[in-house]
Amino acid sequence: MNLPHSNALPVSKLAASFGNTSATYKFYWLLAILELVEEGLLTIPKRHLFARMIGNAWYTVNYFHVSFGKQDLIQQAVHSILEQERLTIDIKKGLLLPILENSDLKVTQQALYHFNKNVPHWFLSPWFSKVAGENDVAYRKRIYASSQVFENDCLYALYDDYIIINPKWVGYLKANAKILKDFIYWNLTLFLQTRNPNVPDIANKLIRPPFRGSLTNQRKNYWDIVFKELGTVDCIFTNTALTIDHYALDHFIPHAFVSHDLIWNLVPIDISFNSTKSDKLPNMETHFDGFYALQKTAFEIIHHYSPKNKLLEEYLIIYPELNSQNCFDYTRFKEGIQPLVTIAHNNGFVYLP
Known part of the structure; x- marks a missing residue:
């Protein structure tokens, strides 16, 4: 330039x-x-x-x-x-x-x-x-x-x-x-x-954005559908039962690191916990299995009821093939998440206690 x-x-x-x-x-x-x-x-x-x-x-x-x-x-x-x-x-x-x-x-x-x-x-x-x-x-x-x-x-x-x-x-x-x-x-x-x-x-x-992007689309057209199917969802951090009208949508890996709102990194959590979580990192040994299980369940529900949902395409970064529910492999998902968490920690992000 x-x-x-x-x-x-x-x-x-x-x-x-x-x-x-x-x-x-x-x-x-x-x-x-x-x-x-x-x-x-x-x-x-x-x-x-x-x-x-x-x-x-x-x-x-x-x-x-x-x-x-x-x-x-x-x-x-x-x-x-x-x-x-x-x-x-x-x-x-x-x-x-x-x-x-x-x-x-x-x-x-x-x-x-x-x-x-x-x-x-x-x-x-x-x-x-x-x-x-x-x-x-x-x-x-x-x-x-x-x-x-x-x-x-x-x-x-x-x-x-x-x-x-x-x-x-x-x-x-x-x-x-x-x-x-x-x-x-x-x-x-x-x-x-x-x-x-x-x-x-x-x-x-490099520049502080004037405002963070809204998660309204991800909530209304993805996670609300999951809640309607399941009734309640347990918070992966607090085990609190969440309902469709009482949950926060948060980034598993902090937005401050990934700088995006892709659906594979979003998870419903307890509202009160969200207010204190800030940009802390999840502990993979403690939190990943619950995160993966909820993501897989949500993917299967959306894939069944709304197979042309554009948000499903955001999983392509982890799963190149999205033509079936069987593609949601545990190991591949973890291998996609773990390096990001490690790098974020190396850059100064701290883990949840």
Whole structure:
């Protein structure tokens, strides 16, 4: 994916800022700049930018548990601030940013300003090549001084506590903000996918969705039919008898990991238990057999009464052949579920007690 061309600006330098990327800093740094320029800020406090970096990574780290790599301190900063500020993993960005921008906690300030050591000036390195024999301290000072006169048409001027966007770049950034963000997210997706090769749907875990998808269709056109046939269903976690008008539909493997609502991962559970389960993982030894038995029973009922039900096709990922009830094999189902649970646990999801 290429950036929009400009005859007046060194766009190639901007693209080159993402060369040899070993952490997510540069992606979130430019994203923060774009968001604040869109809001009309051209002289931008660094703390606002660092806060945006954390704010934009918050949900990806805390909810989806995507790994940024051992050397990436954005992930560490998010975890530290979550604990020290006593925040929730699902706090809205609009509420999070003022906290980050104004917190008096030393640990929060240190977490934010750690990024000041390298990110602001290294991002400008394509505009200012390092001179032979020049040490990092001298190089940093030169970039700061040269940027303040917008040498080489660099993107911004660097000062101790703020940056100033180069006026020549303002129109380009505003006019192409959406494309630039797509460029950032595309490259960030590729970067994170290499560090999370077994985690599904990385692209949709970079931005907090405005709302979770409704499970109305799965409830009305699948599980309600099962309840009408069986009368009651026992919750696989609490053994509580569930009825058609009193059950919650939940993900066996957390939605935060699989990032989908496919029918083979949904199961009716006790409403009160659902409110405390959060995104914890099921214990395969304790919960899988009950989950499989209920899934198999539900499949057989739907296959009998509504064989053309579109939701049945969602089992194709586990069972390539759906032409008979006999295809619902225990071993194949478990072999499809177990690796996902293991990978999710390795990425930081915890098991139910």
